[in-house]
Amino acid sequence: MSTTDIKPNSKLDSKAKLADNERLKAESNFLRGTIEADLHDPLTGGFNGDNFQLIRFHGMYQQDDRDIRSERTKQKLEPLHNVMLRARMPGGIIEPEQWLAIDQFADEKTLYGSIRLTTRQTFQFHGVLKPNIKAMHQMLDSVGIDSIATAGDVNRNVLCTTNPVESDLHQDAYEWATKISEHLLPHTKAYAEIWLNGEKSESSLQETQEPILGSTYLPRKFKTTVTIPPNNEVDVHANDLNFVAIAENGKLVGFNVLVGGGLAMTHGDANTYPRKADDFGFIPLQHTLKIAEHVVSTQRDWGNRVNRKNAKTKYTLDTFGSDNFKAEVEKRAGVKFEPSRPYKFTHRGDRIGWVEGIDGKHHLTLFIQNGRILDYPDKPLKTGCRKIAEIHQGDFRMTANQNLIVAGVPVEQKDEIERIAREHGLIDDSHTEQRKNSMACVALPTCPLAMAEAERYLPTLIEQTEALLAKHGIANDDIILRVVGCPNGCGRAMLAEIGLVGKGPGKYNVYLGGNREGTRVPKLYLENVSDDVYLPALDALIGQWANERLDNECFGDFVIRKQIVAEVKVSKTDFHA
Numbered sequence: 001m002s003t004t005d006i007k008p009n010s011k012l013d014s015k016a017k018l019a020d021n022e023r024l025k026a027e028s029n030f031l032r033g034t035i036e037a038d039l040h041d042p043l044t045g046g047f048n049g050d051n052f053q054l055i056r057f058h059g060m061y062q063q064d065d066r067d068i069r070s071e072r073t074k075q076k077l078e079p080l081h082n083v084m085l086r087a088r089m090p091g092g093i094i095e096p097e098q099w100l101a102i103d104q105f106a107d108e109k110t111l112y113g114s115i116r117l118t119t120r121q122t123f124q125f126h127g128v129l130k131p132n133i134k135a136m137h138q139m140l141d142s143v144g145i146d147s148i149a150t151a152g153d154v155n156r157n158v159l160c161t162t163n164p165v166e167s168d169l170h171q172d173a174y175e176w177a178t179k180i181s182e183h184l185l186p187h188t189k190a191y192a193e194i195w196l197n198g199e200k201s202e203s204s205l206q207e208t209q210e211p212i213l214g215s216t217y218l219p220r221k222f223k224t225t226v227t228i229p230p231n232n233e234v235d236v237h238a239n240d241l242n243f244v245a246i247a248e249n250g251k252l253v254g255f256n257v258l259v260g261g262g263l264a265m266t267h268g269d270a271n272t273y274p275r276k277a278d279d280f281g282f283i284p285l286q287h288t289l290k291i292a293e294h295v296v297s298t299q300r301d302w303g304n305r306v307n308r309k310n311a312k313t314k315y316t317l318d319t320f321g322s323d324n325f326k327a328e329v330e331k332r333a334g335v336k337f338e339p340s341r342p343y344k345f346t347h348r349g350d351r352i353g354w355v356e357g358i359d360g361k362h363h364l365t366l367f368i369q370n371g372r373i374l375d376y377p378d379k380p381l382k383t384g385c386r387k388i389a390e391i392h393q394g395d396f397r398m399t400a401n402q403n404l405i406v407a408g409v410p411v412e413q414k415d416e417i418e419r420i421a422r423e424h425g426l427i428d429d430s431h432t433e434q435r436k437n438s439m440a441c442v443a444l445p446t447c448p449l450a451m452a453e454a455e456r457y458l459p460t461l462i463e464q465t466e467a468l469l470a471k472h473g474i475a476n477d478d479i480i481l482r483v484v485g486c487p488n489g490c491g492r493a494m495l496a497e498i499g500l501v502g503k504g505p506g507k508y509n510v511y512l513g514g515n516r517e518g519t520r521v522p523k524l525y526l527e528n529v530s531d532d533v534y535l536p537a538l539d540a541l542i543g544q545w546a547n548e549r550l551d552n553e554c555f556g557d558f559v560i561r562k563q564i565v566a567e568v569k570v571s572k573t574d575f576h577a
């Protein structure tokens with residue numbers, strides 16, 4: 001099949017009904033809907049009809065606290081509707097003044113009082129009630145932050161390796177992440193009009209065009225990264241589009257482009273699967289925005305707008321063929337991909353503690369369990385971060401592992417920052433490598449899709465895993481362990497050496513066989529089991545690994561070599577086999 005034979009959605013049944021989200025985007029007047037009217041509706045704390053979905057394009061999700069939902073139902077009250085906000089923060093860089101503003105808002109105007117660092121290098125507020133929503137956007141705008149396109153069928157927050165050591169390269173990569181983010185943003189003025197009291201006029205409505213995203217935006221969410229090997233902290237294989245930095249003599253010369261990664265699946269639906277991204281080849285720097293634009297435009301036109309479960313780029317590649325998709329991108333962009341340049345990923349973890357950059361500045365990576373910054377009784381993490389922000393002269397960098405880097409500290413200020421961090425529990429020397437390499441998604445009580453606990457369960461699971469490692473005499477070793485509350489996979493369990501995926505309260509599917517570098521999808525080992533089944537199973541496997549592993553063989557490679565699980569090479573055929 002040549003690319004000219006392919007018509008948009010030609011592989012789909014032409015009579016099939018488009019997903020309802022297509023109707024609501026088309027009728028939304030470029031994402032305006034009736035959101036503004038809803039803000040003044042006193043009858044509900046939530047958003048009505050299509051607005052429930054449309055607010056996502058403005059970076060918000062309607063939620064309620066699931067811990068108190070049934071109690072409120074008994075009292076004949078509607079759920080305590082509120083919104084979660086996710087900021088747009090390409091590369092995860094935030095200035096101290098911005099930090100102080102979000103810290104104050106979290107304290108004064110959110111139900112939970114926390115700042116939640118996410119797996120995509122930004123922060124979320126949980127529990128913002130309707131009367132505070134507009135004020136929240138205006139506060140963010142006053143410090144130069146917005147939440148445009150951090151959710152919905154658009155290109156989301158663009159990730160970038162937080163590499164404070166090789167500062168020059170990082171600066172270039174970060175600038176590209178920002179340029180890509182800006183280039184792919186929606187053009188509609190809806191955000192400014194609704195939240196920032198921007199000017200509204202008939203002509204501004206008529207002038208609205210979405211040259212890249214199109215008037216009905218993308219078929220599904222779209223995720224992009226810029227990464228600097230050998231660090232794969234951003235987990236390229238979770239993303240639709242990746243720019244892997246290629247440097248010569250320390251200078252960025254271009255990118256290898258990887259397309260079509262994604263991790264979500266649906267329990268019991270073999271047409272859904274986590275999938276690695278395909279390598280399209282190398283492009284010199286000057287073609288970066290064109291290629292980004294036309295990977296997006298091809299996905300916009302070829303992606304499945306009938307079945308949202310098969311709408312992401314990963315399925316478009318498998319439906320049309322990766323080579324055809326690539327040829328179409330080349331045709332649209334007028335650029336030929338060159339053969340990929342060599343690079344290697346070696347790790348994904350953050351280097352917790354101090355490192356010195358080539359610019360002589362110092363950088364302190366703080367391990368934040370689950371990314372949840374809150375004042376805990378024994379660890380006032382939030383106060384500690386605020387105190388650091390009050391004196392810090394550099395910036396903060398949020399990592400894709402939910403941690404926080406205090407970056408650019410002059411040597412004279414190192415001791416003071418370390419003292420504050422230690423006093424507030426932000427540095428804890430007792431954390432094991434296992435703890436630092438474990439991650440969970442939010443799940444209960446705020447996530448409406450959670451089937452099982454994740455964030456609240458992770459500390460216990462880490463202790464249990466630490467005990468197993470100690471029992472087998474390898475307490476200083478670690479396994480990349482990730483837990484998610486449902487198969488959407490927000491904590492990227494589908495790139496872990498051990499991934500637990502929520503199936504029901506206390507029940508998980510256990511997947512094994514990802515690797516340290518994040519270049520292999522794991523495979524189902526145990527289905528729908530609780531800890532009385534999976535802990536003894538992990539005990540046996542960790543014991544076997546301790547005794548029979550090769551030099552430096554990680555747990556994920558070991559379970560594949562021993563054929564405890566089969567290797568997933570091609571997700572479409574192997575993942576469910």
Ligand code: SRM
Binds near residue numbers: 118448449
């Ligand atoms: Fe996610 C939906 C939280 C990263 C795949 N994700 C959700 C929602 C908004 C639930 C909802 O739709 O109502 C969760 C809100 C929970 C809460 O209370 O905060 C949620 N996702 C998160 C975060 C906060 C998890 C975390 O612990 O950090 C991450 C926010 C990232 C950000 O800042 O943008 C987050 N989500 C991810 C990732 C990991 C990544 O991108 O690196 C994935 C898997 C990668 C991928 O996209 O394939 C991911 N989230 C999903 C999906 C499944 C998408 C799909 O392809 O089907 C959903 C559900 C959906 O979109 O229908 C989802």
Ligand code: SF4
Binds near residue numbers: 442448449485
């Ligand atoms: Fe919610 Fe599922 Fe994502 Fe966890 S993986 S945050 S439970 S949608």
